[in-house]
Structures are given as structure tokens and as C-alpha cells.
Amino acid sequence: MLNQLPILSNLQHLVHRFYMYMTVDNSIGPKAIQWKPELHLQRNIDLYKTQHDQFAALLHQKNEQGLVQFWLDMALNNLPSKYNWEPENRIDKAWGHLTLYCEESCYRAASKVWRENQCKCWEEYIFLARCLIYDPVKFRVILAKYDPNISPLYAYIIEVLRKTIKDEGAVAKFSKWRLLCKKSNKELKEALIRYGICEPEVSRFLFACKYFKQVYQFNKIQNPATRRGQRWVEPDSNDFQEAAQYYNAEKVLAIAPHQVAVGKNVTGEQLQGWMETCITALQNYPQSIAPSISLEVMGAVSCKIESDGGFDVEIEDSTPEQESLCQRTDVVLQHEFLALNDDQKEILYLYYGLGWNQKQIAAKFAVTQGAIARRLHTIERKLINALYSLKQPPQWVTGYVTSWLNYNYETPDYSDLIQAALVTAVKQLNTQSQDLLRLYYGQKLDTNAISNQLHLLPDTVNELLSQTNYELEIALLKELDIMIRNFLNIWLAKQYKNINDYNSNSQSKHLILT
Template identity: 40%
Template sequence: MVLNFTKYDSIPILPKRRHNINKFSTHIVLINQNNQLALQWKHQPSLQRNLKLYEEKHQEFSNLFSHQDKAIDIANFWRKVAFDESELIADWEPSNKTKLAYEHLASYFEEKCYWAAKDLCKDRNANSWEEYLCIARLLVYNPLKLKEILVKYNSKSANLDTYIANILRNHIKYSAEVSRFSRWRLLYKKSDKELIEALKVFGIIEPEISLIIFARKYFKQVYLINKVKNPTRTTGKKWIDPDEEDFSKSAQCYNIEKILPTAPHEVFANSPKVTAKQIQDWMEICIKALESYPISILPKFSLDALKSEFEVKSELQVTEIEWEKISSIEDTKEQGFLANQANSILSEQLQSMKVDERKILLLYYGFELNQKQLADRLGMNQSTISRYLTKSTIKLLETIARISQPQRWVKQYVGRWLESEYHVPVHSDLIQAALVSAIKKLVNEEREILQLYYGERMNEIKIASQLGISFNEIATKLTKIKNQLQEKLMHEINIWIKEYLEKWLGNYYKSIIKKVLKN
């Protein structure tokens, strides 16, 4: 979406924030309202929670917060919190209180960014309003820069609002005059993770997000060579706007690479050949999303450089094979029933085994002895131990297979998935991820037929005409492809069943040992 403002009055009106909680926990976003651009305030839940926490726990803040005319005083309160260099922190305060304090201040200064950008457009080109706004927001969302500004503030000379407004106007003028700012540099420098986050907040969903990220990859390569590293460009000068040739070359790269197995499934499954105009439109959307979402604008180094305690969460994610992953039953109650049924039947199956078999399973899964240790302990050959284990697990695997019955539902699942979810698979779902992996391993002709039939919704006659293959051959190949996907999925399910059984046996025998030790 390209925004063009030709008159000062055409700049969208900024709605008022009437309550303190909104003044310190929202940021500006651009929206399309009745085919016209408008501004609205977007809530940031983490900031809202922090405000409510301080209102409840901090008496001075609570007194300020209850008066709607005390916004400047509240801003000064957060300035003190941000400047607090002591390592002392109250039991109730968040460990990242300094980071949150700067974010509250940035939220409050959003209005000042808007008015500074708008006021400068009175005497300058109104088309620059968006650029001016982004320049201002880049400043207030950089904690290091904001700290430098606030350190120099003297309350005797002017109030905080006036001081910040003057700083922002001067900063915008300077940046614009020396041509330092470039929206294309902003697009180029942001990571995929930051851009994906910004696109989601901007309202873009899959599969378009994957298409945009893939397109930016090739746009960056072309733009770097043609414009940034161009010998005619002086180092340090503003990154100039790309031209039609840049977008055209980006589209060429996109169209060549999208058919390769290394391309994301969404790209291969959804996009016919893209045009230079499409690449340009996507890049404009990226810029709008980045400019509209403060967190994505925030430089990563700034927060790391601040000498304060930040909340860091680094939890190890362990993938576990749960029962529902191999049952294909979508109803939660039935999943629970099948899980209980599996536990009951597997327990009964174990009890029906011979004593020697159960003893080996107990030592192997409960005490985690390896086969050699088992052979030494029981005075048996290791090959005998291996046969016992294999025989026992085969019985249990057959039991699980009878309950889950994958051979009964796999064919229907693959057909339904191709029809309804082929365009936008859920990669966190093990079954769908397995199907995507299987598609990437098909030969090029099979992948192309699949993409034309399920991606572009062509019928067999059109596909046959486009590929120069007979109608009957297309139908045969589609059937063959489905069968291949079913076989691949069955193979994966068998692996999951084995993993599930290994996990179940470990938990089962360790729980028995704990009970015995406890008693």
C-alpha cells in the first residue's frame, strides 16, 4: 500500500487518548477505513499490566494515575524509574522495570512524534509526513537516545512536553536535511523474525507472510548490488529508492527459486509467477508494517546496552510425542478416552507376558540398563536379550496399531488436507509437517502437477495441455502422488508409535519403581 499525501489537511487525524492508561500503553498504527487511511491507537498488554501493577503497589504512582491532568507528572515518574541506577528492586516490581519505563515514555511521546511531523509539513512537502513520523518514532523508541535526551532536560527551562516537542522537530529537520533516513534501509536491516512480527500486527496472515518474506530475500540481494554497493553511491549517503529494474530482477529471482524444493511450501503451493509490481507492493507493505509497529523499529543493541536488569526467558522446548499425534482424532474428549484406553490395554498386555519378558522390560526401561548390562546381570547372551526386547515391543506396537488404526484414516486425511489445507499447512502439527516434507521429496514433475491441481485449482485437462501430457496420464500421476504421500505418512506414523511406546514404557516402569521405593 503506497500512501500519498498532497495536502497538509490530508494527513490522518490522530484520535485523542483520554485516559492515563491509554497515554502510557498504546502506540500509533495506520489502518484502512472505508478506503481512506486513518490512525488508531493499539494497546500493548504488557504495558497495561505494568501500569495496573504500579497503581496497586506504589502509593505515589497511584495518586498521580488517578488524576487525568497529571500525565506530565506520570511521565516524570517513569523518567525517574528509568534513571534509577541502583540494583535494589522491590519484591513486587518486574525485573525488567527499566525497559518497561522507557516503553511507557515512548508510548507517551507518540503524540509528540505525530504533531512534530505534522507541524513540519506546514512549511515542507506534506508527502514527507510518514517519513517524518518514522524518524521521530525511531528516536523515542531507542532507549539510549531517549536517555541522552532526558538527561539534558531542565525542568526550570520548560515542561517535559515542550522540551520533547522541540527536540523532535529539530531531530526531524536535521535528519531530513542531511538525507540520513531511508525507509528502504529500514526494510533492508530488519530480521525476518522482526518483520514477521510486524506483519502479523499489521494484519497480514499466512500464506502471504511466507510469500513476502521470500520476496524480500531476493529484493535485498538485488537492491544491495544495484543500489547500496553501486560505485556511483557515496558512502554514508542516504539509501536511494529502488527503481523498476530492481523490482523486475527481484521478481525474476523469485520465480526461478520458488519451484525448488528448498523454497517454503507456502511459496511453491500458492504463488504463480509474480510481477515486479507485486514485489513492489509487498515491499511497501513491509515498510508500512515496520513503521507502524514500534517494537520492530526498536534497535536491538539499545536494550542490551542499558545497564539494568531485564527479564530474560529461555525455556528449553522439548518435543514430546503425545497420543493425539498418532490418533488423528480431533475431539478432545475422545483423545482422552483413547489415551486411557491405550494405557489400560498396554498395561494388560504387559501383565499377560512371561515373567522373564517383564523382568527384562523392567530393568531396561525402569532402571535404564543397556543390553550388555542386562546380559551380564541375568547371565544370558546379549542376542537373547535383544530378541526378548524385540518380541515384547512388537506385541505392544501391534496393540497400539489396533487402537489408533492409522490405515483406516490416513487415506481420507491426506485427501482432505490436499483439498483444504495444502495452501497453508500448520507446520507445528506433526502430521501436516510430515506431508510438507513428503511433497518436497517428490520429483519436479510430480510437485508441479500437485501445485497446478491443488495450488492453482486447474483441472486435469488444463494441466495436461500446459505440460503436454495426456489426460489419462495426469489422472494416473495424481493417484500415484496421493499414494506416495499416504505411504510416507504411514511410515512417519509408525516411527511416532515407536517413540510413543518408548516414552510410555519408560514412564510406566519408573512409576512402578517410585511406588515400590515409597512403600
């Protein structure tokens, strides 16, 4: 947390204010605020500088009011008329220029409030200011009320932000418990991660915070005995104990995150420690004031961020092994596809190529709909078995489930479809099986401790663990079967689309030639 205001460095040219944002630099000496360019907005400025004579002339004026009015006219009134060389999203870019222009006003407004009242970290004040200017709805309302005949835009914005910060940042409102209650789950999660908290603790903290907020709201905020102006009072041990009871009761339900369900029950003292950690994380959030931090949080207020090339997203290239598997998959399917008889190929063409339903196909072949359904199933099963021969799931699933239980049970990777399927499979087990997994793989208890807790013989515990592992393997094989079916449907649809496209092109060429 900052105990003094960082120094704001000066910009070399007034036009820089329309495409540069503030960031804290503490690499050398005291903290200072540096300016960094938003690249897609810088490119937009360069475009207008070379293509728009009136805009180029404004760059040579002594103040930026002409540039301000240029972007205001475009953002609010879509003026002047659009030229062919201008970007299609020129209005969005105009709003971006005006938003960054108000960055310095955020600093000035936060500085004024902080000098009057230093009860809160200065970064929290500037965060409140940025929340306002990066909210497209509120920012539009503010600018619509601006009168250039009364004051320059930067002075107008400073006054608006100063009042907003003072209102939002009143001393009574800056209780640390208010901070915890008012922050969204998205903000809290990001703050915890930036503070160094990892899974499964992040999910458990968020789940606990949900019930603490409910208890605190009812016991303290809405309590008639609480005096006005003293709403954000200190919670007592009963509040934490009650929240812990809700946590323990709800963690066994299907709605609870997997990381919560597999963990231990918590006490009131533990939950209080979790909430204190959450508050500390929030108080140190954000640790810099770059827009990338504030802008991510703007999702809570539906702020649209357009990078337009300003941020590069790296996509991991496919490995040679993955490419080889894709190629082998296509070869195997093509081989099996060509080996089908004429009736089977026609059924597939009608179903995937022309989009006929089973009833229509049955009428063409003079058979029942059930017969067509069985033929489709037979064909699909043949193709699925061909895919199974490539990776042989029955051989690797057992080892995969065992490895996942030992190493990823508490912190599954939900971006991995197989791990996500295993989490779903765990929730579908009976209560005893879930308890066994939670105790053995989640809490790392040995079979003797589990047998004492569940009043089972150690041999029975081992048998049940083996049975549970087997149930997860079966569930995973079923899910893989569904995944392969979905992939096969996509492959067949694409196959017949290519055939249709080829036929259409051939007919077009024939018509041209004749």
C-alpha cells in the same frame, strides 16, 4: 495514512504517565489518541502506593520529576534496597514504567519533525521514536546519559528522539524502496497480513522480496555510477526481471517454502506488482500506534516484553473426544503392559526406569546386546500395534492424504504435525512427482494440460498421480510410526518414574514409622 496530526488527550493525573500507553481512536469523528492502561504496571503502581510511604508522598507533588527519579534509581542502580513485599522483577517493571513515561515524548518529538517535514506518514515518525525507547539496550544508554540538573526527562527524551527521527527519516532515506529494503521479514510479514494478504501469497511475496533486495542492492545501491545522496533510485524493469529469474530458479530447491515450490513461475511484471503491494502494506503499517504493534516488532531489536498478566493467552480446551482417546490410550497400554512376562517387564524397568543401556542389560541376562535390542523392539512393536488398533491409521491415512492434497496443499498448517510431515514427504519425492503435484493440486491443471506440458500420455499422468498419492501415504504411515514410538518412549519413562516415586515414598514412610 494520516494527513493531519491526531489530537493527544490529556491524562487526569501525572502518575498515569507511568502505566498508560497511546492508541489511536477513530471510532468517532477525527482520529484522536487515547490512553490505555498496561494492567501489570498499573497493579505495580497500586502496590507501591499502599506499601511504600516515600512513593505515596511523591504522588502528591506538583510535577512527576520525583517519580521519574524514583524509577531511574531503581532501574539504573537497583536503589533503594529491596523490601520483601516488592516483586522479584522490580527492575524490569521500573524499566517498563520509564518506557511508558516516554510515550508522550514520542508523540511530541514526532509532531515536531512532522510539522517540519511532511513527506512521510506521521505514524512512521512515531514508529521510529518507539523503536528507540522500546529497545532495552539503546534506551539504557540514553537514560544513563541523562542529567536531571540540566532538564526534565521528558524534554531530554524529546530532543533525543527528534534528532533520531530526523536522522532516520531524512528525505533521501524515505524512498519507498528504502522502506522495503530496510524492513525485516517479520515486519513485512506482519504488514502483509494486516493489509489482508493471506497464504500462499505471503510466503511468495517474502521469497520474491528476498531476491529483489539482493538484485536492487547490487544494481543500484552498490553501483559506483549511483551518486551519493541518490542511492534509493527507482528500480527498472531489468531489476525486476533479474529478480524473477532468481525466484524461478530457486523455487525448485529444497530451501524454498512449500507455498513457493508449488506455485507458478513469475514474470518481472508480476514481481514488480508484488513489491508494490509490499510497499503499500508497509506504508500502512502500523495502522494504529498501540504498543502491541510496535512491541511485537521490537523482536527484531531483542526487546523483552513482560506481560505479567497484562495479556491473557487463551488455551483451547481439549474436546471430549480427545479426552476419551487419551483415556482409552492409557487403558490399552496399561493392559498390554500388565500382560508382559516378567523378563520383559524387567528389561523395560532397567531400560526406562533405571536408565541402563542395552549392553548393561545384556550382561545381566547373559545374552548379546543384539538380543536385548530385538526384545525391546518386540515389546515396543506390541505396544505400538495396540495403539494402532485405536485409530487404525491404514484406514484413514488414504482419505487424509487425498483431502490434504485437494484442500490444503498450497497452504499447509505447519502447526499440525501430520500436515508438516506431508510437506516434508513432498520434498523427498522425485522431481517428476513434485511437478505433477504442483501442476495438478497447486495450479489446478487438468490431466490433458499436464500431459501436454510434461509430454506424457493422459493415462500415464493419472497412473503417476495415483502412485505419488500412494508414496505420500506410505511416507505418512512411517512418520506416524515414528510419532507413536516417541509417544511410547515418553509414556514408558513416565510410567517407571511414577513407580520409582511410589517406591521412594513407601521407603520414606517405612523409615519414619520404624
